[in-house]
Amino acid sequence: MRKAVCIIVSAVLLIACGIGTAPKASAAIAYTSYNYDFYGNVVESPDIYQPDTVLDGSSLGVGDFISPSDFYADGDMLYILDAGNSRIVSVDTGSLYADEIYLRQAEADIDLSKATGIFVNESALYIADPGNLCVWCADKNGNVLYQITKPDSEYFNEAVQFLPRKITGDTAGNLYVQCTGVYEGLVIFDEQRQFNGFFASERVETTAEVLQSYFWKQFMSSEQRESMSNYVPTEIYSMDMSGDNFLYTITHGRIVSGGASKETADNIRCLSPKGSDILNNEMPQAVKNAFESDCRYLNFVDIAFSENGFINLVDDKQGKVYQLDENMRLVTAFSGLGSYAGTFSVPCAIETIGNDILVLDSQRCSVTVFSLTETGRDVHNALTLYNSGDYTASLEPWKKVIDKNPNFQLAYIGIGNALYNEGDYAQAMDYYELGKYTEGYSNAYREYRVTAMRSNYLWILGGITLAVAVICLVRYVCRKKAFHFSKIAATNAGVMLYAVRHPVNAFDEMRAKKKRSFLMSAVILLAFILLGAVEQQYYGKAFVMVEPGSTNILNIALIRLALVLLFVISNWAFSVLMDGKATLADIWIFTSIVLVPYIGCSFIRVILSHFMAASEGVFLSLITLIGVVWSFVLLMAAFSEFHEYEIGKSLFITAATLIGMLLIAVLGFLLYNLVQNVVDTAKAIFSEVIFRMNS
Numbered sequence: 001m002r003k004a005v006c007i008i009v010s011a012v013l014l015i016a017c018g019i020g021t022a023p024k025a026s027a028a029i030a031y032t033s034y035n036y037d038f039y040g041n042v043v044e045s046p047d048i049y050q051p052d053t054v055l056d057g058s059s060l061g062v063g064d065f066i067s068p069s070d071f072y073a074d075g076d077m078l079y080i081l082d083a084g085n086s087r088i089v090s091v092d093t094g095s096l097y098a099d100e101i102y103l104r105q106a107e108a109d110i111d112l113s114k115a116t117g118i119f120v121n122e123s124a125l126y127i128a129d130p131g132n133l134c135v136w137c138a139d140k141n142g143n144v145l146y147q148i149t150k151p152d153s154e155y156f157n158e159a160v161q162f163l164p165r166k167i168t169g170d171t172a173g174n175l176y177v178q179c180t181g182v183y184e185g186l187v188i189f190d191e192q193r194q195f196n197g198f199f200a201s202e203r204v205e206t207t208a209e210v211l212q213s214y215f216w217k218q219f220m221s222s223e224q225r226e227s228m229s230n231y232v233p234t235e236i237y238s239m240d241m242s243g244d245n246f247l248y249t250i251t252h253g254r255i256v257s258g259g260a261s262k263e264t265a266d267n268i269r270c271l272s273p274k275g276s277d278i279l280n281n282e283m284p285q286a287v288k289n290a291f292e293s294d295c296r297y298l299n300f301v302d303i304a305f306s307e308n309g310f311i312n313l314v315d316d317k318q319g320k321v322y323q324l325d326e327n328m329r330l331v332t333a334f335s336g337l338g339s340y341a342g343t344f345s346v347p348c349a350i351e352t353i354g355n356d357i358l359v360l361d362s363q364r365c366s367v368t369v370f371s372l373t374e375t376g377r378d379v380h381n382a383l384t385l386y387n388s389g390d391y392t393a394s395l396e397p398w399k400k401v402i403d404k405n406p407n408f409q410l411a412y413i414g415i416g417n418a419l420y421n422e423g424d425y426a427q428a429m430d431y432y433e434l435g436k437y438t439e440g441y442s443n444a445y446r447e448y449r450v451t452a453m454r455s456n457y458l459w460i461l462g463g464i465t466l467a468v469a470v471i472c473l474v475r476y477v478c479r480k481k482a483f484h485f486s487k488i489a490a491t492n493a494g495v496m497l498y499a500v501r502h503p504v505n506a507f508d509e510m511r512a513k514k515k516r517s518f519l520m521s522a523v524i525l526l527a528f529i530l531l532g533a534v535e536q537q538y539y540g541k542a543f544v545m546v547e548p549g550s551t552n553i554l555n556i557a558l559i560r561l562a563l564v565l566l567f568v569i570s571n572w573a574f575s576v577l578m579d580g581k582a583t584l585a586d587i588w589i590f591t592s593i594v595l596v597p598y599i600g601c602s603f604i605r606v607i608l609s610h611f612m613a614a615s616e617g618v619f620l621s622l623i624t625l626i627g628v629v630w631s632f633v634l635l636m637a638a639f640s641e642f643h644e645y646e647i648g649k650s651l652f653i654t655a656a657t658l659i660g661m662l663l664i665a666v667l668g669f670l671l672y673n674l675v676q677n678v679v680d681t682a683k684a685i686f687s688e689v690i691f692r693m694n695s
Contacts, residue, residue, distance in 0.1 A: 029047055029050055029341075029342060030338060030340030030341060030342055030343055031334055031335050031336045031338075031340075032044055032334075033045050033046065033048060033049075033333065033334040034332075034333050034334075035332060035408065035409075036287045036290055036291065036330060037287075037409060038284055038286065038287065038435070038545070039286050039550075040286035040287050040290030040291075041290070042290075043407045044407075045332065045405050045407055045408065046373070046375045046404050046405045047332075047373050047376070048323070048331060048332040048372065048373060048375060048379055049323075049332065049334055049357060049370040049371065049373065049376055050342070050371060050372075050373050051341045051342030051368055051369070051370055052356070052369045052370060052371040053369040054341065054366050054368050054369070055091065055096075055366060055367040055369065056364075056365060056366040057082070057089070057365065060089070060091060060096065062089055062098050062099075062100055063085070065080070065082045065085065065366070066082065066083075066084025066365065067082075067113075067362060068080055068081060068082050068083065068084070068348075068360055068362055068365060069081050069115060069116050069349075070115075070116060070117050070118050070166075070348070070349050070360070071118065071351055071358070071360050071367065072119055072351065073351040073352065073353050073358065074120045074121070075353075076092060076093050076353060077090060077091070077092060077093070077120075078351070078353070078367070079101075079118055079120050079125065080367065081112070081117070081118040081127065083112055083114065083115050083116070084113065086102070086103075086109065086112040086113055087101060087102050088101040088102075088103075088112075088118065088125065088142075089101070093353055093369075101125070101138075101140070101141070101142045103127065103136055103138050103142050103144055104142055104143060104144065105144040110132070110136065111131070111132070112127060112129060112131075114129065114131025114132075115127050115128065115129040115130075115131065115136075116128055116129075116130060116164075116165045117164065117165055117167045117178075118167070119168050119175075120140075121169055123139070123140075124137050124139060124140070125137070125138045125139070126167050127167075128165055128167040128177065129164065130163040130165060132147075133149065133161060133162050133163065134147040134148060134164070135147065135148040135164050135177060137193075146193065148164075148177075148189060148193055150162035151187070151195030152195075153195050156195065157182075160179075160181045160182060161181065162179060163179055163180040163181060164178070164179050165178050165179065165180050166178040166237075166239060168239055168241045168247070169241065170241055170247075170273075172191065172245070173190070174188055174189065174196070175188070175193070176188055176239065177189065178235070178236050178237075178238070178239065180235070181235075182198075183201070183234075183235060184198040185199050185200045185201035185236065186198065186200055186236060186239070187199075199271075199275055200236060200247060200249060200269075200271050200275055234251050234252060234267075235251070236249045236250070236251050237249075237250050237251060237252050237266075237300075238250045238301060238303055239303065240302075240303050240304050240305050241305075242307070243307050245273050246270055246272060246273075246305075247271040248268070248269070248270050248271075248303050248305045248311060249268070249269045249303070250266055250267070250300045250301075250303050250313070251266065251267040251269070252266050252267075252299070252300075253265050253267065253295075253296065260297070261297050262296045262297075263296075264292075265291075265292040265293075265296050265298075266295055266298070266299070266300045268300075268311070268313070280326075280327050281327070283328055283329055284409075284436065297318070298315040298317050298320060299315055299316055299317045300313045300314065300315050301314060301315065301316045301347065301349070302314050302348065302349045302350045303350070304350045304351050304352050304357075305352075306352035306354075306357075307352075308354075308384060309325060309326045309383070309384060309387055310323050310324065310326070310331065310352075310383075311324045311326065312324075312350055312352060312357055313350070314349070314359055315347070316346060316347050316348065318336055319335055319336045319338070319343060319344040319347055320333055320334070320336060321333070321334055321335045321347075321350070321357065321359060323357070325383055325387060326387060327387070329410055331383065332376075332379075335359075335370075341368075344359060344364065345361055345363035345364045346361060346362045346363040347359050347360065347361055347362075348362040355372050355377075355380060356369055356371050356372075357369075357370040358370070375404045378400045378401050378404070379401050379408070381397045382394045382397035382398045382400075382401055383410070386398075386410075386414045386417070391414065391417040391418040391420075391421050392418050392421060392422065394414050394418060395414075395415060395418040398411045398412075398414040398418070399415065402415070409435050411435075412431045412432070412434040412435030412437075413431070413432065413435040413437045413440060415431045416428045416429075416431035416432040416435060416440050416441075416444070417440065419431060420440065420444050420447075425444045425445075425447045425448035425451065426444075426448055428440070428444040429441055429444045429448060433545065436545045438541065438542060438543060438544060441545075442542035442614035442615070443613070445541075445542050445613055446613040446615070449613075492515045492516060492520070493517040493519065493520040495509060495510055495515045496510070496516070496520050496521070496589070496592075496593050497520075497596070499590075499634070500596045500634065503637035504637055504641065507590065507637060507638055507641035508641055510589070510590075511641060511642060516585070516586075516589045518589075521588060521589055521592035524592040524595055524596060524599070525561070525564060525592060528564070528595050529556055529557045529560050529561070531599050531602050531603060531606075532556040532559075532560055533551050533553050533556055534603070534606055535602065535606060536550075536551045536556070537551040538606060539606055539609050540606075540609030540610045540611075540612065541610075542612065542613050542614050543614055543620075563661075564591060564592075564595075566661040566664055566665065567591060567657060567661060568584070568587050568588050568591055569664065570657045570660030570661045570664060571587050571591075571653070571657045571660075572584050572587050573660060574653055574656045574657055574660055575587070575653065578645075578649070578653060580642075580643035580644075580645070581642060581644050582642035582643050586642050587642070590634075590635075590638035590642055593634060593638070594631050594635045594638060596631075597626075597630035597634065598627040598628060598631045599627075600627065601624060601626055601627025601630070602624065604623055605620045605623045605624055608620060608623070635650075635654065636650050636651075639653060
């Protein structure tokens with residue numbers, strides 16, 4: 001009996017302790033946080049944020065929220081627009097003390113059931129209310145001071161209703177209102193609440209469809225032009241103002257018919273007070289492509305810029321929260337749709353208070369507060385120091401981040417920058433390589449090369465001297481033994497290589513005496529294929545870093561072999577029409593010879609890329625140019641000797657051959673599609689026959 005009483009008393013005490021406090025989220029996180037590696041692959045990462053507290057009307061003691069549509073954080077105060085209850089709930093996030101604010105005008109409560117946006121400054125509340133066609137301005141007790149209605153201006157379209165949806169303001173007292181149906185940008189009201197024009201309009205993307213529409217409109221009557229679709233800028237969907245008056249905005253991409261995805265990802269901008277986009281995107285290209293591809297299946301509904309330098313986004317399709325730094329590098333992506341702690345039903349707004357992220361769920365009628373984990377604090381600390389330029393101080397925090405998350409690419413770059421500033425170029429190169437940061441690797445290598453040459457100049461000088469001596473010795477032995485390369489040139493394979501340096505004489509001898517080696521042409525073609533693999537996988541790290549094992553030698557072989565075959569067939573076809581003398585075998589042989597200078601120079605370029613910095617890439621381009629020009633000269637000589645063309649005719653058949661390659665490729669693609677359709681039709685007919693026989 002005593003044991004039972006103790007259990008009951010303990011239960012009562014536990015319940016009593018829970019009364020009046022916001023419910024804490026479960027310790028078990030119901031989602032997986034992720035990021036991207038350098039190659040754009042999604043990789044699981046330790047949680048940067050964890051659900052901490054869930055705030056709802058009941059836990060705050062003000063009654064359940066009904067259809068909350070927006071909220072705004074002003075310092076430690078949170079103002080929730082509880083539209084379904086036509087009220088604003090102010091919450092002190094430190095003490096969790098909540099109060100209700102009802103807007104009143106002439107002793108009458110105002111219906112806010114269709115209000116969609118809220119902004120708060122030090123003296124007033126501003127409510128965007130499309131239901132009442134106005135923006136309400138009230139003091140913090142709810143007394144309406146005035147309302148902003150449709151501007152009486154020739155610049156504001158008379159046919160468009162004033163439907164304010166979102167609102168924000170700057171430190172100068174200007175209000176920026178996003179209105180449904182207004183495509184000129186945000187509507188600006190100055191400190192005296194006078195209409196002051198439009199701000200931050202998106203540009204209409206110039207596409208083939210837009211150009212075609214513009215072209216045909218030039219030949220139409222005014223009635224016909226009015227009946228056609230008009231291409232207008234996309235509306236800004238949501239925005240947030242930073243403390244230094246930079247406006248962060250989201251503009252939705254065009255939706256593909258059916259609504260499953262978008263043609264373009266949502267556009268994120270950082271607009272200066274002058275309206276220019278200054279957002280610096282430092283995502284690696286592969287990561288940027290992967291992020292934009294994934295974002296085509298998302299729908300960002302709100303953006304919040306935290307004063308510690310992070311851009312936070314929330315999506316309502318998959319319930320994802322994305323955090324990026326001020327240079328658009330992804331810090332983390334987390335959460336999702338669901339019924340567990342830290343997930344959402346219909347997220348509609350996002351805010352930040354300090355390092356915490358708050359997300360408003362309009363269906364669940366609650367605010368979820370996410371706080372930093374220990375890993376998250378290390379990441380934020382390191383990023384803050386890194387973005388402020390204090391690379392040395394960020395070294396230790398970055399090392400802690402790597403210990404917990406070896407896939408966090410930016411940590412390796414941060415450590416590399418710190419080591420570079422300390423003059424440890426060799427170790428900086430190692431970290432830049434791990435971070436796949438070619439620019440940093442190139443800079444560190446350039447400094448390391450200078451240091452290494454100064455320390456080892458005697459060895460370098462000795463090596464050059466030894467190489468010159470060996471070359472001289474080989475030449476002496478060849479003369480002594482009466483060895484001449486002309487003996488090799490006398491063979492069928494040798495004459496093909498001899499043609500690289502002496503094309504006129506060699507091509508004439510090849511044609512007159514039928515000297516050719518299909519084995520040598522096969523070797524050259526294999527070298528051409530090998531070059532493709534080497535260029536992709538083994539180019540200098542100061543220029544490009546590739547994923548190990550990503551090179552598909554079979555694809556390279558098929559593509560390069562197809563190019564050679566297309567050139568040979570196309571040239572043969574046009575030469576027949578233009579009285580060319582070369583046979584199909586001749587064209588195959590001289591085509592392989594023409595490739596030799598390009599192959600040789602390209603291999604030299606790959607080798608030298610390991611000894612040069614990116615700023616010296618012009619020399620590698622020069623080597624490539626030499627190979628291309630040399631091969632072109634050989635091609636003109638081959639056309640002259642084998643086809644017996646003049647230079648003008650040789651240039652013409654070169655252009656015709658390239659066009660013919662394109663035509664053959666297009667016809668081949670059309671034939672493939674036709675065969676595929678025939679096969680699909682045959683399969684469908686066969687399946688239908690089998691189905692009817694069985695039924």
